[in-house]
Amino acid sequence: MTLEKLIFYVLAAVVILAAMMVVTRRNPVHSALFLILAFVACSGIWMLAEAEFLAIVLVLVYVGAVMVLFLFVLMMLDIDLAVLRAGFIKMLPLGVVMAVAMAAELILVVRAENFGLDKYAAPARHAADYSNTEEIGSVLYTVYMYPFEIAAVILLVAIIAAIGLTMRKRPDTKYLDPTNQVLVKRDDRVRMVSMDAEKG
Amino acid sequence: MEFFISLWEALPAELQYLIWTLIKIIVIVAPMMLAVAYFTYAERKIIGYMQVRIGPNRVGPKGWLQPIADAVKLMFKEIVIPTNANKVLFLIAPAITLGPALAAWAVFPFDEELVLADINAGLLYILALTSVGVYGVIIAGWASNSKYAFLGAMRSAAQIVAYEIAMGFALVGVLVAAGSLNLGDIIKAQQGGLFSWLWLPLLPLFGVYVISGVAETNRAPFDVAEGESEIVAGFHVEYSGMLFAVFFLAEYANMILISALTAVMFLGGWLSPFQGWPVLGPLFDWVPGFVWLVIKTAIFMFLFLWLRATFPRYRYDQIMRLGWKVFIPITIVWIAVVGLAVVYQLPWWFD
Numbered sequence: 002m003t004l005e006k007l008i009f010y011v012l013a014a015v016v017i018l019a020a021m022m023v024v025t026r027r028n029p030v031h032s033a034l035f036l037i038l039a040f041v042a043c044s045g046i047w048m049l050a051e052a053e054f055l056a057i058v059l060v061l062v063y064v065g066a067v068m069v070l071f072l073f074v075l076m077m078l079d080i081d082l083a084v085l086r087a088g089f090i091k092m093l094p095l096g097v098v099m100a101v102a103m104a105a106e107l108i109l110v111v112r113a114e115n116f117g118l119d120k121y122a123a124p125a126r127h128a129a130d131y132s133n134t135e136e137i138g139s140v141l142y143t144v145y146m147y148p149f150e151i152a153a154v155i156l157l158v159a160i161i162a163a164i165g166l167t168m169r170k171r172p173d174t175k176y177l178d179p180t181n182q183v184l185v186k187r188d189d190r191v192r193m194v195s196m197d198a199e200k201g
Numbered sequence: 202m203e204f205f206i207s208l209w210e211a212l213p214a215e216l217q218y219l220i221w222t223l224i225k226i227i228v229i230v231a232p233m234m235l236a237v238a239y240f241t242y243a244e245r246k247i248i249g250y251m252q253v254r255i256g257p258n259r260v261g262p263k264g265w266l267q268p269i270a271d272a273v274k275l276m277f278k279e280i281v282i283p284t285n286a287n288k289v290l291f292l293i294a295p296a297i298t299l300g301p302a303l304a305a306w307a308v309f310p311f312d313e314e315l316v317l318a319d320i321n322a323g324l325l326y327i328l329a330l331t332s333v334g335v336y337g338v339i340i341a342g343w344a345s346n347s348k349y350a351f352l353g354a355m356r357s358a359a360q361i362v363a364y365e366i367a368m369g370f371a372l373v374g375v376l377v378a379a380g381s382l383n384l385g386d387i388i389k390a391q392q393g394g395l396f397s398w399l400w401l402p403l404l405p406l407f408g409v410y411v412i413s414g415v416a417e418t419n420r421a422p423f424d425v426a427e428g429e430s431e432i433v434a435g436f437h438v439e440y441s442g443m444l445f446a447v448f449f450l451a452e453y454a455n456m457i458l459i460s461a462l463t464a465v466m467f468l469g470g471w472l473s474p475f476q477g478w479p480v481l482g483p484l485f486d487w488v489p490g491f492v493w494l495v496i497k498t499a500i501f502m503f504l505f506l507w508l509r510a511t512f513p514r515y516r517y518d519q520i521m522r523l524g525w526k527v528f529i530p531i532t533i534v535w536i537a538v539v540g541l542a543v544v545y546q547l548p549w550w551f552d
Contacts, residue, residue: 004215030343034290037336057325061369065332066362069339073358076343076351132321134382179522 009049015042029075037068051127054134225317229306237453238268244506251510278442283346286439290344295440295447298337301330302454309461310385312471312490323384324376327462328369331417334455335361338419338426338436341448345439353435356517357419357426363524364416364423370532371410374403374539375466378551388470394482395474400467402542402550405535407467409528411501414459416524418452420505422512423520430514460501461494468497 019039026032040063047056141149209217242257242264249256257264282291308323310316320326335358342354376382378399379390391398400407416423427435437448464470471490475481515523543551 004219034340041333053320053322054325057322057329060329061325061332065329065335065365069335069358069362072339072343073355076339076355130321132382134322134325177518179518 012042012045033072033075037064040064052133054137230303236457237450240453242268247506248510275446276443280442280444283439286346287344290340294337294341294344295444298334298451299447301334302451302458305330305458308384322382324372324382332365342436347439349432349438350436352432353426357436360520361417363521364413367409367524367528367532368413371406374406374536375399377539377543378403384465388465391469391472394476394478398469405531409532411463418455418459421509422515425517456505461498463501464494464497470494
């Protein structure tokens with residue numbers, strides 16, 4: 002077994018174990034941390050597939066930013082585990098049906114006879130100076146220019162919508178305007194008075 | 202000796218490669234740790250002199266052995282694990298903080314040839330790793346089962362996410378200007394002396410990067426995650442002994458990393474400041490590139506200490522305002538400016 006294969010199997014095992022832990026752990030913070038582990042191991046596998054740009058961006062965006070905010074919210078939530086578990090038996094039949102349906106779909110698509118080296122030949126190795134980043138960039142900004150820009154606009158709309166939905170003025174909140182605070186001068190706050198000294 | 206050579210050659214090629222890489226990693230990490238130890242000494246001395254004190258001067262001549270004494274002390278202290286703390290997470294949090302701070306050096310060019318992994322996407326790799334470091338702080342704060350630690354972790358998470366965007370955009374400007382993601386190539390794109398370096402055409406980004414770097418490392422005046430006067434010691438209140446020492450090491454290793462990266466991105470890394478100048482150029486030709494790199498890095502390391510001795514802590518809403526409303530717009534505007542300068546081949550830097 003070559004070193005590369007060994008690394009692949011270790012990373013694959015970590016991804017599967019971590020993914021299983023995500024759905025089985027009771028504590029949502031643990032689940033989120035295992036999800037992060039799965040992302041990191043997954044990015045290692047992408048790295049082995051010579052997709053270094055995607056691998057690094059997975060860590061940078063999902064691990065470095067998205068999951069931080071996820072954790073931020075999860076840690077703030079006061080989750081009562083008893084309430085979460087209360088409806089388990091009642092929902093179990095529906096859950097089993099869903100699980101069986103999804104498993105059947107997956108098995109239909111991801112079957113051994115649909116894969117293998119005769120169906121998809123092993124991709125050729127690239128030279129050491131091959132830059133995945135440049136390749137993706139050159140395709141993304143020429144061939145797929147319009148889909149890329151449309152995706153960007155949709156994301157922008159989503160951002161504006163999210164801000165618009167959550168921005169509401171509450172009259173009871175005390176709000177400080179930092180600009181006014183920064184612009185404040187000494188004369189606005191301090192008044193010099195001259196007083197006669199008291200005798201006595 | 203012959204025996205060892207034959208033993209070495211008997212190993213499979215991949216094992217040889219693995220061992221050889223491990224040796225290289227040790228060669229980078231061991232001096233790093235020493236540098237971190239003496240950086241803490243330098244901090245106490247420099248801030249001491251800035252506050253008209255002498256600083257540590259008892260252990261060894263002029264206090265030179267102080268960091269060693271501190272390390273020994275921390276090693277022998279008891280590690281207290283709080284009740285109801287999440288033990289596993291509590292123990293791995295310091296390692297998660299230190300790991301990325303050291304791993305980032307893998308792609309760092311110390312010299313024209315001296316680099317552990319000369320990869321194409323070096324800049325992205327460093328961005329990704331520095332963004333992972335925040336987990337150590339968040340996990341430490343959460344696993345400690347302490348209100349103060351948790352507050353510190355929340356502050357740190359919000360702050361680092363905010364400043365990472367500004368930092369990333371500043372680096373986008375660098376990669377547009379240099380035309381490469383490889384750190385070695387970024388340095389080579391800055392050939393030609395002090396005024397050819399990227400700090401001048403990217404001056405706003407340079408400022409944003411340095412300040413965001415201070416915020417990313419949770420250093421004063423952005424040290425609200427620790428905030429001794431407000432939340433005791435923030436995310437690491439519950440940590441003692443060696444676990445605390447690892448957090449400490451990570452903080453200083455991160456400071457050295459950010460300083461060194463600033464030197465590479467904006468100040469031409471191992472290039473001489475007088476390169477190609479009429480008289481001074483040949484005069485300083487004999488100085489090895491590594492020395493220039495160390496000098497440039499040391500300037501920023503000093504800046505970190507200087508800032509700490511000079512500024513009071515930022516208020517939290519002001520930090521958020523600075524990150525989101527000031528830095529991010531500046532970087533976006535300047536990326537557009539740099540893009541235009543590169544497209545129209547602005548003379549002196551981009552022609």
